[in-house]
Amino acid sequence: MKVLVPVKRVIDYNVKVRVKADGSGVDLANVKMSMNPFDEIAVEEAIRLKEAGKADEIVVVSIGVKQAQETLRTALAMGADRAILVVAADDVHQDIEPLAVAKILAKVVEEEQPGLVLAGKQAIDNDMNATGQMLSALLGWSQATFASKIDIEGDHALVTREVDGGLQTIKVKMPAVVTVDLRLNEPRYASLPNIMKAKKKPLDEKTAADYGVDLTPRLEVVKTDEPPARAAGIIVGSVDELVEKLKEAGAV
Amino acid sequence: MAPEPFSDEVRMIRDTARAFVDRVIRPNVDDWEEAGRFPRELYLKAGAAGLLGIGYPEELGGSGGGVFHKLAWIEELMRAGSGGLAASLGSLDIGLPPLVKFGSDELKREIVPRVLAGEKIYALAITEPGGGSDVANLKTRAERVTVGNREYYRINGAKTFITSGCRADFYTVAVRTGGEGHAGISLIVVPREAEGFSSGPPLKKMGWWASDTAELFFDDCLVPAENLIGEESRGFPMITSNFQMERLTLAVMANVTSEMALEAAINHARDRRAFGSALTGHQTIRHKLADMGTLLEASRALTHACATRMEAGEMIFKEISMAKNFATDACDRITYDAVQIFGGMGYMRESVVERLYRDARILSIGGGTREIMNEIIAKQMGL
Ligand SMILES: Cc1cc2nc3c(=O)[nH]c(=O)nc-3n(C[C@H](O)[C@H](O)[C@H](O)COP(=O)(O)OP(=O)(O)OC[C@H]3O[C@@H](n4cnc5c(N)ncnc54)[C@H](O)[C@@H]3O)c2cc1C
Ligand SMILES: Cc1cc2nc3c(=O)[nH]c(=O)nc-3n(C[C@H](O)[C@H](O)[C@H](O)COP(=O)(O)OP(=O)(O)OC[C@H]3O[C@@H](n4cnc5c(N)ncnc54)[C@H](O)[C@@H]3O)c2cc1C
Numbered sequence: 001m002k003v004l005v006p007v008k009r010v011i012d013y014n015v016k017v018r019v020k021a022d023g024s025g026v027d028l029a030n031v032k033m034s035m036n037p038f039d040e041i042a043v044e045e046a047i048r049l050k051e052a053g054k055a056d057e058i059v060v061v062s063i064g065v066k067q068a069q070e071t072l073r074t075a076l077a078m079g080a081d082r083a084i085l086v087v088a089a090d091d092v093h094q095d096i097e098p099l100a101v102a103k104i105l106a107k108v109v110e111e112e113q114p115g116l117v118l119a120g121k122q123a124i125d126n127d128m129n130a131t132g133q134m135l136s137a138l139l140g141w142s143q144a145t146f147a148s149k150i151d152i153e154g155d156h157a158l159v160t161r162e163v164d165g166g167l168q169t170i171k172v173k174m175p176a177v178v179t180v181d182l183r184l185n186e187p188r189y190a191s192l193p194n195i196m197k198a199k200k201k202p203l204d205e206k207t208a209a210d211y212g213v214d215l216t217p218r219l220e221v222v223k224t225d226e227p228p229a230r231a232a233g234i235i236v237g238s239v240d241e242l243v244e245k246l247k248e249a250g251a252v
Numbered sequence: 253m254a255p256e257p258f259s260d261e262v263r264m265i266r267d268t269a270r271a272f273v274d275r276v277i278r279p280n281v282d283d284w285e286e287a288g289r290f291p292r293e294l295y296l297k298a299g300a301a302g303l304l305g306i307g308y309p310e311e312l313g314g315s316g317g318g319v320f321h322k323l324a325w326i327e328e329l330m331r332a333g334s335g336g337l338a339a340s341l342g343s344l345d346i347g348l349p350p351l352v353k354f355g356s357d358e359l360k361r362e363i364v365p366r367v368l369a370g371e372k373i374y375a376l377a378i379t380e381p382g383g384g385s386d387v388a389n390l391k392t393r394a395e396r397v398t399v400g401n402r403e404y405y406r407i408n409g410a411k412t413f414i415t416s417g418c419r420a421d422f423y424t425v426a427v428r429t430g431g432e433g434h435a436g437i438s439l440i441v442v443p444r445e446a447e448g449f450s451s452g453p454p455l456k457k458m459g460w461w462a463s464d465t466a467e468l469f470f471d472d473c474l475v476p477a478e479n480l481i482g483e484e485s486r487g488f489p490m491i492t493s494n495f496q497m498e499r500l501t502l503a504v505m506a507n508v509t510s511e512m513a514l515e516a517a518i519n520h521a522r523d524r525r526a527f528g529s530a531l532t533g534h535q536t537i538r539h540k541l542a543d544m545g546t547l548l549e550a551s552r553a554l555t556h557a558c559a560t561r562m563e564a565g566e567m568i569f570k571e572i573s574m575a576k577n578f579a580t581d582a583c584d585r586i587t588y589d590a591v592q593i594f595g596g597m598g599y600m601r602e603s604v605v606e607r608l609y610r611d612a613r614i615l616s617i618g619g620g621t622r623e624i625m626n627e628i629i630a631k632q633m634g635l
Pocket of ligand 2: 524526527531534536537592593594596597
């Protein structure tokens with residue numbers, strides 16, 4: 001089985017984000033960018049499937065600016081076999097919306113014929129949580145979202161999902177689109193020999209035009225604000241005072 | 253700062269090294285510092301990730317890569333905040349190069365892959381109780397002898413201040429096989445189990461607490477003649493052949509130490525209030541931080557320029573000595589000022605600057621003292 005894993009280049013989770021002066025978004029010039037952490041988990045899961053003999057090829061794909069090839073190299077260094085870069089923007093600030101990404105991915109799926117698409121549940125930059133779902137709709141494939149455990153058994157998969165109040169296990173027919181949650185696994189760091197080997201693995205470069213997908217945004221960002229600064233704390237003198245303050249704040 | 257060559261690989265090595273430090277080292281580093289040791293298992297883990305093998309050929313189990321690959325690892329390792337841990341985990345990088353460059357294939361194949369995998373610990377033993385700077389006058393003697401029908405070297409003498417000295421499995425030892433001066437020196441690989449070899453208890457040190465530093469004793473120590481690295485009496489140039497890389501490493505260690513001290517000082521000065529404002533509100537403090545930042549920036553630029561030239565294969569004895577002195581001077585200054593800005597808290601073990609200040613002190617002594625660097629610089633200037 002071939003596994004397709006879409007990976008997105010996003011601002012590194014350690015970077016303290018700054019809103020651009022014009023409020024149009026977050027400043028991405030000269031900041032550290034990394035693979036979306038949920039996508040890293042998806043890549044890790046694909047590698048584990050391969051190590052368990054349930055997958056034989058892992059293809060990673062990224063859609064965005066040319067620099068996303070760094071993200072793909074990282075995925076190759078972790079253990080993916082092949083990469084496809086779809087250049088769809090030339091400005092790092094230009095985000096491709098989930099629908100356009102899903103449409104391109106649908107075309108890639110048509111070409112590559114994977115048995116499984118493993119995607120992050122959302123990207124940490126704008127938290128859309130939509131691409132995987134849209135892709136499954138476009139393909140007419142089963143979907144399982146927020147996976148914290150995946151078992152592939154023949155023509156179906158058992159997926160444990162993190163839902164409000166607990167865990168839910170569903171059985172989906174393959175091929176499927178599965179989006180992964182935080183607790184599925186801890187992604188490995190690429191070993192040095194694999195980093196050195198990654199540059200010899202194939203990385204195909206395409207453009208959005210190759211797939212004939214219309215990238216015109218459907219959404220308009222009206223405003224971006226910094227989160228409100230945390231208010232100063234207070235020091236209480238006794239447990240009674242603490243309880244009183246908590247009551248005042250409506251916390252107990 | 254100029255972009256690093258091989259940026260994509262270096263970026264990925266940095267990411268791996270950072271993840272390794274965050275997951276495996278950082279959660280334990282304070283305990284290891286206080287305990288004066290870290291688990292041997294750490295070598296295995298770093299070996300498995302291929303981090304110990306950076307800069308060594310793949311045929312010997314190395315990961316390949318050059319100067320910038322190595323520096324990415326050293327920088328991230330140093331950011332764990334323990335110079336001692338970096339020194340011991342990295343002692344292979346001063347011990348192995350002469351073996352890799354000049355040793356016989358059999359000797360290399362027997363030892364190097366196991367060291368790069370982290371299964372065996374490797375150290376370098378040059379310094380003696382009688383002197384460290386004056387390498388050409390070292391006293392430990394090795395004589396070629398026949399025992400049964402095998403050829404051996406019989407070694408007598410002592411070494412001191414040896415990093416990883418308590419638990420290394422192999423040592424590259426500088427011995428005198430010939431007459432006086434540098435022309436009589438050879439390098440020989442001594443395995444820990446060699447007859448007549450012993451090491452002392454860990455020496456108590458000002459800094460580098462997580463590192464085991466020890467004396468070594470050679471008492472009619474017998475080592476097979478095949479353990480000689482290269483030819484007899486050719487040891488001195490083998491020792492100096494790794495000086496550039498060692499000095500670059502020490503400059504980088506100093507720069508990262510400075511960087512961490514500066515960052516801690518800035519955070520502290522922003523948060524701490526005295527006389528009605530944050531410490532950063534006082535011009536003397538602000539300007540102190542500005543000077544610290546300027547020194548660090550200059551030091552990094554000089555170190556980076558040396559690294560770039562070394563990657564290109566140039567021999568830069570003068571400049572690398574300058575870079576080491578500049579970086580270690582800057583580090584002494586910056587860690588001193590960081591403690592000062594912390595006030596009483598800077599003197600407390602719970603503050604990172606307290607350790608950085610202690611760890612900084614060795615950097616202008618080890619790998620060639622500040623004075624020896626100046627002798628080299630002066631000589632290269634034709635003086
Ligand atoms: C923590 C630690 C780890 C170490 N690890 C190792 C290791 O792994 N392997 C190893 O072989 N060694 C190691 N060393 C030893 C280190 O390399 C030596 O301490 C160093 O080379 C200085 O030698 P010395 O201590 O004998 O000082 P000396 O050579 O006695 O020097 C004393 C002082 O005199 C100065 N001086 C000497 N000659 C001159 C001159 N011609 N002109 C002007 N000034 C001069 C020196 O600069 C210094 O200030 C380590 C040392 C320490 C502290
Ligand atoms: C081992 C030890 C023993 C001690 N024993 C005692 C004791 O027995 N009794 C006791 O009362 N205290 C004791 N102290 C506390 C000591 O007196 C204080 O640490 C010292 O006065 C500095 O105060 P601080 O630590 O709060 O630093 P801070 O006042 O926070 O100062 C931090 C830094 O800011 C600088 N700074 C502050 N204000 C200004 C300004 N206006 N302009 C420019 N720079 C400024 C300081 O010079 C310092 O560099 C001890 C401290 C230590 C470490």
